[in-house]
Amino acid sequence: MKMVRFVFAIHNHQPVGNFDHVAEDAYQKSYLPLIDVFKDHPWFKINLHFTGSLLEWLETAHPEYIGTLREMVQSGQAEILGGGFYEPILALLPHEDKLGQIRKLSDECERLFGKRPAGMWLAERVWEPHLPAPINEAGIEYVVVDDFHFKMSGLRDKDLSGYFITEEAGKIVKVFPGSESLRYLLPFKEPEEAIEYLRSLPDAGENTLSVMADDGEKFGVWPGTFKWVYEEGWLKRFIKAFEENSDWLIPTTFGEYVASEGARGRVYLQTSSYMEMSEWSLPSNAMLEYEDLLEEMKGQPGYDTKRLFVKGGFFRNFLSKYPEANAMHKRMLHVSEKVHRAIKEYNPEPAAAKAMLEDLWRGQCNDAFWHGVFGGLYLPHLRDAVYRHLIKADMAAEAVIAGKAGTEGRLFVEEKDLDGDLLPEVAISNRECAVLADPAEGGIVYEFDYRPVSMNFMNTLARREEGYHKKIALAQAQAGDGGAKTIHERLQVKEEGLSSFLHYDWYRKASLIDHFFSDGADIESFKNANYHEAGDFVGSRYDAKTTSSDEGARVVMTRTGMVAGLPVGIEKVLTVGKTGAGFEASYTLTNRGSEELNTTFGVEFNFSLLAGDSHDRYFAVPGHVLKARNFASAGELNNAAGISMIDEWLGYNMGLTFSEKATLWRFPIETVSQSEAGFERVYQCTTVVPLWKVTLAPGGEWKVGIGLAVVKR
Secondary structure (H helix, E strand, C coil): CCCEEEEEEEEECCCCCCCHHHHHHHHHHHHHHHHHHHHCCCCCCEEEEECHHHHHHHHHHCHHHHHHHHHHHHHCCEEEEECCCCCCCHHHCCHHHHHHHHHHHHHHHHHHHCCCCCEEECHHHCECCCCHHHHHHCCCCEEEEEHHHHHHCCCCHHHCCCCEEEEECCEEEEEEEECHHHHHHCCCCCHHHHHHHHHCCCCCHHHEEEEEEEEHHHCCCCCCHHHHHHHCCHHHHHHHHHHHCCCCEEEECHHHHHHHCCCCCECCCCCECCHHHHHHCCCHHHHHHHHHHHHHHCCCCCHHHHHHHCCCCCHHHHHHHCHHHHHHHHHHHHHHHHHHHHHHHHCCCHHHHHHHHHHHHHCCCHHHHCCCCCCHHHCHHHHHHHHHHHHHHHHHHHHHHHHHHCCCCCCEEEEECCCCCCCCEEEEECCCEEEEEEHHHCCEEEEEEEHHHCEECCCCCCCCCCHHHHHHHHHHHCCCCCCCCCCCCCCCECCCCHHHHCCCCCCCCCECEEEEECCCCCHHHHHCCCCCECECCCCCCCEEEEEECCCEEEEEEEEEEEECCEEEEEEEEEEEECCCEEEEEEEEEEECCCCCEEEEEEEEEEECCCCCCCCCEEEECCCCCCCCCECCCCEEEEEEEEEEEEECCCCEEEEEEEEEEEEEEEEEEEEEEEECCEEEEEEEEEEEEEEEEEEECCCCEEEEEEEEEEEEC
């Protein structure tokens, strides 16, 4: 008789930096009720994975829940899976961080639950062929991915009952295929449909295995699922269906199956993630073409088989699709290198080394590095959390290096390729701030860290076209269509009129961006990226020379370009002092043409200020009364000598000052993105642009100075 063993594996995660109320909501709607139901049916065995960031929250907020989980593990009902502690994409980490993250979660699971994990959850199922080596080295025996991975390597459903072995350099790991079909059936269809699916599996005798491995949040947190799963009793009906079919359907765990069964064979999996990720990671235009191709293929014979060979992109594409994700990733690598150097070469106290690694690893949490149906990269507070911990780790490493070298109080100045483009950037830091500039990308400042609050004020995000933007009108038409649906099927808008916010930037939203405006450009056209740029300096390469002294560091950036058909030279001198939080930028414009130059010159700043509408975070402009002063307000002022950004909550004043009074534009940058709850508008940052009318005779020069300074309130 055919026996089907069934693994029910749940992955629970809350990102580093997520709001407590979000975690509490997930606990009340999913984590707690799911366990409350299963613990009443101790014969139904389950696998559970909790990321380290969620375990930290649970141990503080609900220690009784940890106790319940420990009882289930000790009784044998539940098996706990390990993984990377702060849910990183392992493939994107340096080797020592891969090992450190996995071992840390294994240690924590052993402490909390009394058993060390033999298996692990792979974040976003992002698999690359080199991973068996570090996974094995970290002490993990088996891992679960999607059956999509296996099918792209030529295997089919009839082959996928059980687990396989794979290896890298002779280091072996067992890999289980999780069922894509079950991911879509549970919990969105009646339990009987899942039973029929399991009944239809190819007969492998007593060795038949099927695995459902997916997010726990879809059992209660995703829209409509709490009512469906708990209030309307889906989960209890699901368990009852297993009871009624217990003569052939047996819940088990990965560990139990491995202990009793051998591997089905050897496999070498392609670089991949789950099916949906292969679509999300594509550039927007390619994403639309990919969707069209799949739609066209659906009408052809053999679609299910052929579709497997059309996999789209893979996770690392996000680092080219979103420059902001690449900047975070390369900053993480930069900090990781510095932290491990500090530990290996300068031998800090164990507590200091542990704290540095903790912050580094927290800064590797995956959610802010990508975007699909989840908000991810589009959520400023998640990006802020990544930078906050990387800044802390960076500061700590520099303190160790400077302290051991006897150079406390000096500047750190690095001039090298920091973002992986084969061109040098410049990083300058003192105890109070860090400034990162990119001469090759328009001479911009793309990171400004205020170290007393561990905040990157230039943690911004440009508005860009997403493939799903074309679905907003369809989502509006479907408004009010309730029920429990997978988030891949649900289309919903969270406010009216989102289409009016679909404006797209053609350059990165950094600071010290040099603009020349033609007649007719105004704040509204500039805000909507619907204006004419009269110069060719934005995003263009500047020559640069960096020097440092006892007083500070200077980066002299120069370029000759064209403005309305005339050659114009810019010398931009960026100065960071040995002390203080801020920098100065002095500009010299030179008319290198033979005709008079008449233009409007503007320097764009973009500040990530987190809270656009809070009453305790606001602008102030000396000599002016603002009708609206919150960070998401917009307006134009004349004769401005500067502008202040005041945050009473975090306790800082950040001010821009101008040596020549300017016309001043300010407005918010708001994106339209999708999340599991629907399409939404998100405040990303505020743009501030001082502008000056410039008239220059041939050979003439014009100068202006801009200062940026942050002080504690």
